[in-house]
Amino acid sequence: MNGPPPSSFPAFDVSKSDRTDALTVVGLTVTYRMRGRDREVLQDVSFRVWRGEAYGLVGESGCGKSTVAMAALRYLPRNGKVKAGKIVIAGADVNKLDADALRTMRANTISMVYQDPGRALNPSLTIARQVSEAFEAAGVATGEALQRSLEMLQRVRIASPERVMDSYPHQLSGGMQQRVVIAMALASNPALLILDEPTTGLDATVEAEVLDLVAQLRAELGTAVLFISHNLAVIGRMCERVGVLYAGKLVEEGATQDVFTRPRHPYTVGLLRCLPTTGRSKDTERLDTIAGGLPSPGSVTQGCIYAERCRLADDRCRREAPPPYRVSAAHGDQMSRCHYHERAVELPRALAQALPEHSLAAADENPRELVLRAENLSKTFHVSSTALRAVDKVSLDLAAGETLGLVGESGSGKTTLAKLMLGLLTPDAGSVLELDGAPLAARVTRRNDEQVKSLQIVFQNPDSALNRAHSVKRLIGRALSRLAALRGAAIDERLATLTAAVRLPERYLGSRTRQLSGGLKQRVAIARAFAGEPRVVVCDEPTSALDVSVQAAILNLLADLQHERGVSYVFISHDLHVVRYLSDRIAVLYLGRLLEIGPAAAVFGGPQHPYTEALLSSVPTLEGHASGARIRLSGDLPSAASPPSGCVFHTRCPRKLGAICEQQDPPFADAADSADSAGSAGSAREAANGMGRKHLIRCHIPAEELRALQTASRDQASDVARDNPASPANGARRDS
Template identity: 40%
Template sequence: MPAPPLPTPLLPTPPLAAPLLALDDLRVTFATRQGPVEALRGVTLAVAPGETLGLVGESGSGKSVTAFAAARLLDRAGRIAGGRIRFRGGDVTRLSAADLRAAHGAAIGMIFQNPRAALNPIRTVGRQLADVLRAGGLSGAAARRRALESLEAVRIRDAVRRLDAYPHELSGGMCQRVMIALALAGAPALLIADEPTTGLDVTTQKTVMDLVARLIAERGMAMILITHDLGLAAQYCGRIAVMEAGRLVEEGAPDALFAAPRHPYTRRLVAASPTPTSTLDALVPEAPRAVPLAPRPRPAPGTPPLLEVQGLGKRFAGAVAVEDVSFSLREGESLGLVGESGSGKSTTSRMICRLLDASAGEILFEGGSIGGIPARDFHRSPHRRAIQIVFQDPTDSLNPRFSAFESIAHPLRRLTDLRGAALHGRVVESAERAGLGLGLLERFPHQLSGGQKARVGIARAIAVRPRLLVLDEPTAALDVSVQAGVLRLLDDLRRQDGLAFLFVSHDLNVVRMMCERTIVLQGGRVVEAGPSAELFRAPRTAYTRELLAAIPHFRPGVPREAVAGAGSVA
């Protein structure tokens, strides 16, 4: 029998009992080659039984370090330099290694940020769950039965078959559910969810978070939700703590905190978070544009499309990934491509970039057919230079052995005749246009922040002066303030160069700001298309309405109940 629908948002009861977890003046340092670095600087906070606390802030603010310190999971370089961690009244900072092993799972469960990286790739899901349950004293057969019950509890379809599946055989959303099952298998009193929905589309995100919230409520557990998504925190947390540079700077109920933030850092976070009414300039009000604001380029009436896609299709081992997709894109125009994971967005963009061969249909660029050129040979085509892509993960898309300079120079060496001083000048020019400091050009990817790596990827794409830029989730892994700066940078480049954008994203608020038109994909097919303003205001299909309603966001000054009831459509 299906579970009753969960009210959205879930409003946990305010803390009334003694704290389940209490941090008192917690200080953590990490040993580096340059000496010790302070990661936490006197953090004091508490979580009561049954409470859901949100920890928000940018990367490097100390959110994850706070959680890992509380669970005593710091790596060897990390050290608790001062303060106390009390769990159920006992001082966790003084537990032995054996006591810590007993505490993990039975007292504190953890959902890690990247489920595919956290799961063991060479052990089946069932064995990984059984490992946790055996540590709690269950026998082999009993552990397998309980493992099956754990998968069924997180609503995994065909749970019996999934027990013997490996992580690579599961979707991202399903891997996240397995992580939840692992975290809850030992019936912990406290669940720590560290960015549990990063990289998930909005409907999968809502499904996962509703599931976690329901299980938390049913089991009377407490939860710490770590996120840089203020809308997610506002929707699922009864109290929010804001962290900056290892310090707790503000704390309170989400309605009051977001409606009238007291600390300048909180105000910047709120301003940088996209909402259904945001503008690009409003996201970064303190930073003027580098160049005077020029109007977005508009193609003259009758101008032929720069890109035309006709009946595009793709099958993998007989399974349909994309079917009968058609659209056109004019010079200087930005077209959004949205939908859930598995809807065909990235497959479509990769066929257009000629990184994948199509199974059916035609791709025309500047009036000529490029769909018939095999993907393996497209690097020899003169169109390779005109069509560039910015990938979703800035870390995985950069060669770890290349400095930032070499990453930007690589396509110039392959696709242009520039050499010597001319090549060096183009790299410097591209870095400056992408907002990348010239002092960073000699650094390698591991020496750069997420935002800096994203700018290297953009500089690399624009260095060859393309006409079409395919942006595949270019800001999905970035903090809201870094995202705001990158989005405005992209908009500036488009205005200056007349670039056309194919903008692939599951963040519909970002697409609304960046794109004149939007295409909605479901199951590899186009279900709705039209001007972005009209589509977002009055979506025609139930699927588009579902996508919009699933966006977690806050409206300062508006009660969360009203936001949840209206959805993003309002």
């Protein structure tokens, strides 16, 4: 059912005259003892979070965001210490508390939700035991703690809380685990709730539900929230104010709408330009990037700490450290540590925004041949004598030089489908796989060398995919040594060509992966995947764990490699902005079934399957959601062991017709002129080069009726937003 987004909940109302601080940080400097030296990882950081307010901290990995949280909890590692400054939570100076007072503060005043709920929960204890412990720590008797645990699980909108109470963490989905952790964090009704990347591993619908929950509970309880994330869109949706950290210093601060509309520090401008926002596509432009990387902890810089990466920097910047300049903005004061903050939005781009004409001309070539084809691809697992159909009769194809985006919630079958293509899983009888029109053996062990080289994969986590004991040269060289035609000097020559193609500097060839940043590790993984000149590369969430600046560089790299080498991608991601940017066509999976497939511009432009519509409505943007636009899906993904009859989506569908949806499996219908309705130059190019194959929707509602319903919903949302000035939908778009 449709409903208001978090922004429409009544905010906890504390007038400015009555406002009290939930968290005050003044002049905080934190050092880590490394190799016999104290290295500063936070330098003179100051900010405050009012009671009932949400404050966002953003910046690249390593900038000090989590260190701020650990310092607030007084939970720094052994080699860390607060060198200077003061942290006050609800009126208490954290660093002056004795052990008993600190324990009491952690139990009653402050709570924290971590990025990975699976690691925050004890796998050997039931949910009931773990949640009730949180209440007991706050002084509640055991019997009452169990009752209040049940009530709290209901409050965080967990379905069947009695069943969940008796479950262990591994029996719950990621979204359910995160709700349990939030329930535990709220057990003491804390004055301050710290959220450290709480939605990074969640898909779009679950992320939206968790964010809704946090916003509603904050409105009800008046809890202050310190929200730490590298996802700027999430911060834009959730937080009234935002601070931008760079190399341990707060370089910009202000109302979120002001900072994202008119940033006044070149670093903030760079971060915003890295985002693959609505309307951006690899066919029309490359994402801007931020050259270089963070300085090492403890580096002594005479002038501005960002000068070495800033395209506005001059001799003054390298000589004089900028003070915190403060200016009046539309929604309050805005601070920037930049000598040239007034013209930060004029920052020159690192890359040409538009692609060269010859790159666009390539889209007008003749239709490309099919590389990979799957027909009636199915996979059934047998778990405890129960048949679980993870992929159900999926048919699709992939053209040379094309990117097919696979989207859907966790458990929809995306990764299983990718593994079937790669031969890592054996499909059910009757499934057909073809490479270049020839049959492709079901198992990779039965494929010839050429077929194995033709299909490669880039995983989400390069740390798990790369051997930490080997150097970069050894990792890539091993893949090259398997090529029969390459020996000795030829391998070195190919290695040099390959590392240059993935923009991996030669100086890193002798390094171990533990010495590399996340972006460099992913470049090594991509180089290894491209070693055998593959025809198809499966990219399974390759950028989800990366900062937006590194993500932009990797997406540009994948787009350039595709243009140069004609490789095809199967791209899996929860981030629909990333999928839209890189994909030519998009396939939407739900419970192992294909519900929609078509050109990216057509799928995003509409009409859409109601499930696709719900996915797209859940994605936060810098401009915020249009009020009333988000579609909330009731319940969780059904079990693949007992899928619903009729349309598999009918149990959660907000546009369900009735008995026909419950009893009859809908056929695919052509969305006819959907590509034209998208109104996009990209869709015209897709149609011209043969990638604009039919836009198909598997729904009982006719495509034209879906279009009318969805257009009416968007118009209604726009009217609501226009009548509600507080809606984030009314935030001006950034002009950088």
